[in-house]
Amino acid sequence: MAIDNETNPVLGFDLGTTFSALARWVDRKGPQIIQNRAGQDITQSVVYYNPENDEILVGHIAYTKGLMIPENMIVGVKRLMDDGNQKVMLGGKEFTPITLSSLILEKIYEDAKMKYPTGTFSSRGSVVTVPCYFKAHQMDNTRKAAEMTDINCIGIIQEPIAASLSYALQICEDHFDKEFSQKILVFDLGGGTFDLTLFQLKHTSDTIFFEVLASSGDDRLGGMDFDRCLADVILEKSGVSLDGIEPKLFNKAQKNLLEQSTLAKIALSASNDYYVAVPFILPDKHIEVSISREEFEKSIKDYFDKISKIIDSLWASSKLNPSDIDRVIRVGGSSHIPCIKNLLDDILGAEKTWSNINPSTSIAEGAAMYAAYLDNTDFFDKKIVIRTRTCHALGLKTSGNRFKELIPANRQAPCTAKQVFTTAKDNVKKLDIGVYQGSGKKISKKTHSLIGKIPINNLAPKRAGEVDIEVMFSIDMAQRLSITVEVEGQKKSAVVNYT
Template sequence: MLFDNDLNPVLGIDLGTTFSAIARWDGHGPRVYQTRTGEDTLQSVVYLDPKTNELLVGKVAFRRGLIYPENMAIGIKRYMDDASQKIVLAGQAFSPIELSARILERLYKDVAEKCPTNLFRSRATVVTVPYYFKAHQCENTSKAAELANINCIGLIQEPIAASLAYAWQIVQSSNAKKFAENILVFDLGGGTFDLTLFRLEKSPEKLLFEVLATGGDDRLGGMDFDECLFQFLLEKADLTLDGLTDLEERKARQKILEQVIEAKHTLSATQTEYITVTDVIPGRHIDTIVTRSEFEGCIQTYIDKIERVMERLWATTNMQPQQVDRVILVGGSSKIPCIKSLVSDIIGAVKVYQNTNPWLCVAEGAAIYAAYLDNPEVFGRNIEIRTRTSHALGVEIKEKEFYPLIAANRKTPCQQTQVFSTTSDYQTSLDINIYQGCDASVKNNTFIGTIGIYDLPKRPQGELDIWVTFNVNESQMLSVIVEVEGIRKAATLKFA
């Protein structure tokens, strides 16, 4: 086993939408650190104290935000697709990268404070991202880690991290020299949904993780369930927040949402929950009982979405649910009874693995991967991860249309060449705009970069061949080569 230094460990961080966690590799396995308040997870909430100008993170930020919601930011991860977006707290504007960096920094400081002053320094840290994140979302996460100054040596997709945590248990408990399973990672957290099907193969020489198919929705999670129950309570109490000032409405929302979140958790264990919220607006209260079936009815639209994502996964792989050997549930929302029942009904209850902690296994897997990057002998064998493209890759053509060269869910490495031509007579230059996404219009996809070609041979429209080659390697790097008569230009881009 690896020697571990308490002052210079390797770390894994699960940067979640609603909760985050940090773990270390201790030489024998992953261990989750507790926060300064003695909990395994940290609420991914940031609050700006207008009196001290201090940014608070975690439970204290959420509690203060219930009183002054205009000073609080929640669900920051959902804004990572737009680094230019401004989140205003107490009149000050912050980017999603800046606020994410604060969460990472707080997690790191909670660990550092357990050691003598100024002596703690992680020698390697890995941060997680959803598999369904696009290029710029991953890049923005990397920037947040850099801003937090945590020595981040890489990112790992959350379902791969969860599978690593599971694989570590298999390596420790199984005496079999060879082992193979089809594993479905069902990751439903506070803000995002990832569905990833793997082939895990263990041999004395190697652990192989081969992604067979992916799916998901980066706008589906526990926060949406909270909003559904919130609206249900308003209707049940015959209340409306219309006519309130912005500040009054935010305060009323936070007051109700605190009880909504607590009720959602309680209804996972009981059939009914009594909810009381006094003075939602002056003189008007919420005082009612909510049943589990009522809550499930509230979120039925999202359950249907989840089921459709699962159906597309089987269609993509030409596999049947019964061919899945194991299901790993990740994320707090995966423990909601109707969600768990949905998975059990489709795959089989006996296949749902019960020995991973859905709130912590992603951070644990990230710590394992950080240890592997730091020293590949951590497993006593090599780790090989074979990925697939989570979104299509292509170029902009006339009328701002998206032309895909590499399809979504294509096994990497892969390569594709396409011949294009000029769209006007005697063009002397051409910008090739590269996008990632699955929409027919480039405006709804993610811009990755541009390759400019100059001094083109002058030809009438449509008579100059332009050869464009996309090549995606195992590390998810996109190489683009553009060739015209006597001209060859290449660029390498990281897309996720």
């Protein structure tokens, strides 16, 4: 059965921190980007609310308007998905990160619909991407955002897996009947997140098999941070200070400065110098300075070192060496930055980088491919099997707000862990077992997230330490965590879907 249907296609949405993209699957041609109504492959993930006419704008127009009235605009909603229901005020109206994300998805979907007669285009099934480093609740919030729209979400896929699906499709087509195995490193440095994923790709006559060997990253590291570093250099060099400026003027100046910093940063990936001008940054001040690539790269040194450390930590956790890697897939707009490229080339060798891929669109393309597969699993004449690993440790909250790890980060699924706990006080009548995901010995909002609670009631009075609480965690191939708690003959189970 052909999957492709001109007006009823399967779609892949890359919901990025700064830019989003949409691709569809076209039979015999593979994934194809659907451009937005301005004819661009990618759309700015920016929302603007105009209280005067109750209008919501998304994309470049939202960004342009927001430069004039910054309090009506939001950039980087994805970074707020940690708490999907928090209040975000735009132009005096309340939004949540979930609704804002749904507006971005809806907008790129609307742009696709516009290319066809009204009412004829609809998604047969969509896949939305999330960073590998997202925790369970962040993925869940993304799913909720997708479900608020009519894109017909049939799945969520992690961004590096989507990028490597695009790659696998290309090389497996060329070697359809050949059996081979490769170790692939996906380096994704986007606008807001850094994801590093090491895969084993095994290709046989009937299966494309992905096994995540290790992954690492930082969900607070990307182009948005580099923009801020460069903005500081521009201010310092121009001698203009924004200290003590009243908030309205400050916000406007800051947004204008950041816009010019982004342009300068992008230009500095191609040239050694860039002339930055920000006319009327303040009513009586202009900025005019020349910035060199060296100055920019120096300004992001701390982030560069962080990236370098994260790469090092991957070798330690995977017990592999750079020489074991067969192929590097560089994705994300920020991977264009020359010092970042050089870092990868120095560590892994420039010849390993796969160049037949567009870093800005490959994730949406891979998501469209996965949507085609989910829609009809016989379509590729091959099974696609994805075996992942835990990105964050999973464990319980114990007394003193401590985190007791049961399954560490980077453990391959499926896996199980069992441990017996006891009570810290006499005569405990009920327990509320909190299951957390995160890292660090003490549970805090910053480092851990609650992914489930299991209540146990009606315990017979006993002394502290006399109650056996047997806890079993088990992760299946689909990354579902089953938790079983057994206390004094009472057995309770829960299943947490954390991808």
